[in-house]
Amino acid sequence: IVMTQSPATLSASPGERATLSCRASQSISNNLAWYQQRPGQAPRLLIYGASTRATNIPARFSGSGSGTEFTLTISSLQSEDFAVYYCQQYNKRPPFTFGPGTKVDIK
């Protein structure tokens, strides 16, 4: 299963809403996770099951979608949210495939 993400880079200002997209080459039901990776840090799980927030993840992060189309929304960007975001499918495993990532940077 091939995962694609768009846009490759999203430029936004603090306080703005950010919408990131992830697409699977075939249906993966809701078997999708989202991760955040800040520079120099390990990835952090944000969302699993397409829409369930992981422990201690702020409510401004939300996930939606099923089948082949998924969205991660950050309702109001904070300074610590500027990072790279990856989606990952676990419907047909292995392999556990990641998308190429979306970089969210400051406009």
Place this chain on the structure above:
Amino acid sequence: EVLLLESGGGLVQPGGSLRLSCAASGFTFSTYAMSWVRLAPGKGLEWVSAISGSGDNTYVADSVKGRFTISRDNSRNTVYLQMNSLRVEDTAIYYCAKDPYAAMPYWFDPWGQGTLVTVSS
């Protein structure tokens, strides 16, 4: 608190070998599958290998099949990645990650801080 600490990375020549270790604490190690995921320079995340909680089942990405072997020692709360016949394209930060269930990975949480492997002559 769950902690994962990788070690064993370094500089190695093409064709060489390295063994990575990941020491875990803060949870009942033998009841969770564990994975290795890498991040190559300028690229995205790539799942490398996984092992079930008991160690009976292992999974390896096609890109490293026949060269990398995952194992675990539940008495030491440690998972290993033996990397042989290393190639320049194996250069990456290698992360150890905990899986949510015993049998097979689904998502990865949490992750260790990573260990850098550089394959170069």
